[in-house]
Amino acid sequence: METQVIELGYALDTFYFLIAGAFVMWMAAGFTMLEAGLVRSKSTVEILTKNIALFSIACVMYMVVGYNIMYSDGISSLIPGLSFFIGGDNSAADVVASGGDIYYSNMADFFFQVVFVATAMSIVSGVVAERMKLWAFLAFTVVLTGLIYPIQGYWSWGGGILSDLGYSDYAGSGIVHFTGAVAALAGVLLLGPRKGKFGPNGQVNALPGANLPLATLGTFILWLGWFGFNGGSELKVSDVGSANAVAQVFTNTNLAAAGGVIAAMITSRLAFGKVDLTMVLNGALAGLVAITADPASPSALLATLIGAIGGVIVVFSILGFEKIKIDDPVGALSVHGVAGIWGVLAVLLSNDEATLGGQLAGLALIGGFVFVASLVIWLILKAVMGLRISEEDEQEGVDSVECGMEAYPEFTNK
Incomplete structure (x- = not known):
């Protein structure tokens, strides 16, 4: 009977892990719809192409090399040669012998982790949209x-230096979201703003997205997918304690997003005299990013406040980036970068085991490494193949130049 209970727990946790991973995979659709709605119509096909392509590349690269780096011995695991992930899994005897300490299939772990990698890369897509x-x-x-x-992920989740320093990041405000934003920042500094975004006298010109209903749908899809993102990071659900923790994580995730929406809506009304839908959508996402570093410890009220502060921060951050002439068409630097920093620091409000030194060390090491490594790669790509399309091609639109088709041909006057 005990053997059956252990095997049932293993099966339940594996199934939960896989479903959570599927929810996170669905976030790829959310990023795609959000970005497609916030770029101009002449850039829609290319943004759709980028998102489905980046997800596919992320899956293959993480299988070939990334997973081995992140959950083996870091970069040193590559010295003997590439170690492909082939899914060596647990036997029933191993699971029973562990007394239930083996929670889930190794293959399920790979599947759950690989969709996180794609999330980090999706952040970059929106920041460099319309001109790369x-x-x-x-x-x-x-x-x-x-x-x-994978290298910076190993430092925290693979047992590396940040785990030794006490850095706490439950589902990746820093490891996933801040990483994506910093990589994007390194690229966009070299890329420059879209043509016409900033005037000669420093004025900021609006370049409205083509489809706000699509952007709103994308936000709701991301909100839904985030339950898998944060909830799956509990890793198991087959005992009372874990089940209660998952329920807390779901509740706090939802309330943080709601707090972000309300705060961003009020802030935009006070700042602009009207409610800005794009700020409201980014407020929801900022609230979600902010709670991701620790959705398990806060009370429901504190989670709402953490999300609300994220919603306020994101509005002023978006305005701040525009003032220093950094062009981010979807606001991802603010949502995932600045709100990600806030999320990592907000862990200190409810997690007694976290320390300010550990959290700051995490932000410094992750941010410094990702920025420098990304900048080097962007510089190499700029020298070898160029990063930016020509002004003429940008005027025509990346859709026709890169993909040879239009997203809304019926509405184009030729």
């Missing part, structure tokens, strides 16, 4: 998902 060469972006995807993300 498609193949330069895809080349960077290979490096970020295969090397940069």
Whole structure:
């Protein structure tokens, strides 16, 4: 009877892990719809192409090399040669012999982790939208998902230096979201703003997205997927304690997003005199990013407040990036970068085991390594193949230049 209970727990936790991973995979659709809605119509096909391509590349690169780096011995595991992930899994005897300490299939762990990698790369996609060469972006995807993300991930989740320093990041406000934003920042500094975004006298010109209903749908899809993102990071659900923890994580994740929406809505009304939908959508995402570093410890009220502070921060952060002439079409630097920093620090509000030194060390090491490594790769790509399309091609639109088709042909006057 005990053997059956252990095997049933293993099966339940594995199934939960896989479903959570599927929810996170669905976030790829959310990022795609959000970005497609916030770029101009002439850039829609290319953004759709980038998102499905980056997800596919991330899956293959993490299988070939990334997973081995992140959950083996870090980069040193590659010295003998590439070690492909082939899914050596647990036997029933091993599971029973562990007394239930083996929770889930190794293959399920790979599946859950690989969709996180794709999430980090999706952040980059929106920041560099509308003016980067498609193949330069895809080349960077290979490096970020295969090397940069797994190396810094190993430091925290693989048993490396940040885990020794006490850095606490439950589901990846820093490891996933901050990483994606910093990699994007390194690229966009070299890329420059879209043509017409900033005027000669320093004024900021609006370049409205083509489809706000699509952007709103993308936000709701991301909100839903985040339950898998944070909830799956509990790793198991087959005992009372874990089940209660998962329920707490789901509740706090939802309330943080709601707090972010309300706070961003009020802030935009006070700042602009009207409610800005794009700020509201980013408020939801900022709240989700902020709670991701620790959705298990806070009370429901504190989780709402953490999300609300993220919602306020994101509005002023977006305005701040525009003032220093950094063009981010979807606000991802603010949502995932600045709100990600806030999320890592907010852990200190409810987790007694976390320390300020550990959290700051995590941000410094992750941010410093990812920025420098990404900048080097972006510079190499710029020298070898160029990062930016020509002004003429940008005026025409990346859709026709890179993909040879339009997303809304019926509405185009030719």
